[in-house]
Amino acid sequence: MKTGARILLECLRLEGVRHVFGYPGGAALPLYDALYDEKQIEHILVRHEQGAAHMADGYARATGGVGVCLATSGPGATNLVTGLATAYMDSIPVVAITGQVRTHAIGKDAFQEADITGITIPITKHNFLVKRVEEIPETISKAFHIARSGRPGPVLVDVPLDVSLAKMAWDPSMYPDKADIPTYKPTTRGHEVQIRRAAAALDEAQCPVLYVGGGAVLSGAEAEVRELAERTNTLVTTSLMGKGIIDEHHPLSIGMLGMHGTAYANHAVHNCDLLFAIGARFDDRVTGKVDRFAPRARVVHIDVDPAEIGKVRVPEVPIVGDIKTVLAAMLPHVKPKPWSAWNDQIMEWKSEFPLVYPSDGRLYAEYVIEMMGQATNWEAIMTTDVGQHQMWAAQYYKCRRPHQWITSGGLGTMGFGLPAAIGAQVSSPGTRVLCLSGDGSFQMCTQELMTATVYGLPIIVAIVNNRSLGMVRQWQELFYQERYSHVDLQASPDFVKLTEAYGGFGLRAETPEEFRNALSKALEVRDRPVVIDCVVPTEENVYPMIPAGQSVDEMRIRENLEELKVTVDTEGEEWSFDREERVLEQFVALRKGGSSAERGS
């Protein structure tokens, strides 16, 4: 006879789990008691449950496997929520195990009780409340199967205290070989006719572009995507989540598209006659105004989730299936094509609108990123937080492979970068892990520096310190008359001393030379985290930029900065999305020489 907690750990082992990120508490005591003797699964003690969820997420993204986190009931469980929502938006396979109050106390407002299955319905792929010890093996098996199959996503398993204490006869042979869920059968193989039509469409197109998203990364389709691009000489743009699916040094890579994508990728998509979308979901940060996105293009859309097909843009050729499986089936029908005049046109745009940043002796985030890339031969895992630095990293960090780029794309979670880097480093001890953060984001999960120190993880964090919540500041500058409302972070801790207090190695750089020196020192540290406080100009903005809800016609590049600043009367109005759109309409009207009074209100 074994306890439910012991059995649960053995089930995790059978799923191949090697690491669990967690934080103990009353309702999780039996699980932690079982962990006390556990030899095969290493438990990483975090400093806040949100860190545990992000670490499991970073672990999953770095490996392509499932990340596991563990928390107690009530506040422990609710602290996981942001991490689960982050994983859900980016379709990352995470299994979260939470303690729950005893079954008879559920619903009685017991100490540390929270309805975590109720709370997490909209931010998990599925969740379970385990009612009896006998259900544990089957539930764990289903949880992992659901998390990693189809369109992956987080799954939460809530285990009441009395269930993890209860005993039953158990041996590992009782674990289901394969989870059987009759109501859940994701489609993997695409429709043969549509696959041929897609190949034909690519062959016929004069001006095709491959638009590749995170779904291709999750499916492990890098070889197939590259083969498709190379055989047909089709240029590849990726979404934020698709970065690395093709080596960004490859001549067929034109970088990221969208709001802060490269000008040439956006021009290419705007003018293409075939948009070949692979595991991408036409996010609003990609499309801007939907009816002006790729207006002349036929669309092929391949996705494992049928609900993504036609959600934003109705494709001419829809294919539901696993990306790797579908592309492998398509490749035999794909005919080789030579380098085209269309590609030359895109290359022309590329030389006309390159990514540029000032070189005036001051330290810039873009430089920091380029140096970090060069120093590691662009092979390090890069995690980011959210904001301007994230967009600069997306533009300037040229990934060589998938699973190398770890960022919160859909939810845009500040505080993600450091714990995600810890998860990635735990999963891949032999790989260099870098984290690019901001002075705002870094302060949202700083406490996990302690975790990195305790486990001796040599993560290098570069804080792009502009003493400001830069992205919000940028929008306030451009769209809110430079009314800088609550974005000033002059009052921040000394990040060097703070790092030292946590037992890490702190450095500061205020010039390019200081940064190069700091980075080479950082690269020598092998036993603890390093934080480099990079002091950069506050006023530096991210360009190119397509304002929200606009199209490539409204793209701002560095040369016309002054034109970006508009004065819009917004006095006495509540903030709302509607208002934001109206402000943008006025902005566009002004740009086109119209009067804001005519367009206003």
Place this chain on the structure above:
Amino acid sequence: MAASLTRRAPQTHVITALVGNHPGVLARVAGLFARRGYNIESLTVSVTEDPDVSRMTIVVAGDQLVLEQITKQLHKLIEVIRVADYVDAPTVERELGLIKVRAEPKDRGEIMQIVEVFRGRIIDMSDRTFVIEVTGSVEKLDKMAELLSSYGIREMVRTGVIAMARGSRTA
């Protein structure tokens, strides 16, 4: 007043979802509709011939694209077994209504005539009110409510639509 209470939105569709008979399934479905901003006109949940399976009949408002999204999103819920919309299929649809109407002695004859025409039944009677039971299509219940409204509807409860495909087709 009755018209605004009962008239269906212009574009409505009946969706049937067979779901696992587990606690929390209704919360998942209702939550999905709330989160994605779909409008539920009515929703009924009931047992089926299989005790492990419940059947939800949902009337939703929206165009074809919205309907397609709802169907796909519903299907993604792990506990949803099958989703059918009845856009292209002939169906029978029924709804049950209970209407408590004011019935002054002078009006009783007329009300009883209306009930007879609509093949309803008076199932409770007091000195001032009738409780009328009626089944039929949504339109029939709407019409009856409209006619009764001139006497004063005190209370009305409707089950929402349940639907079934005609012929041998099943959901």
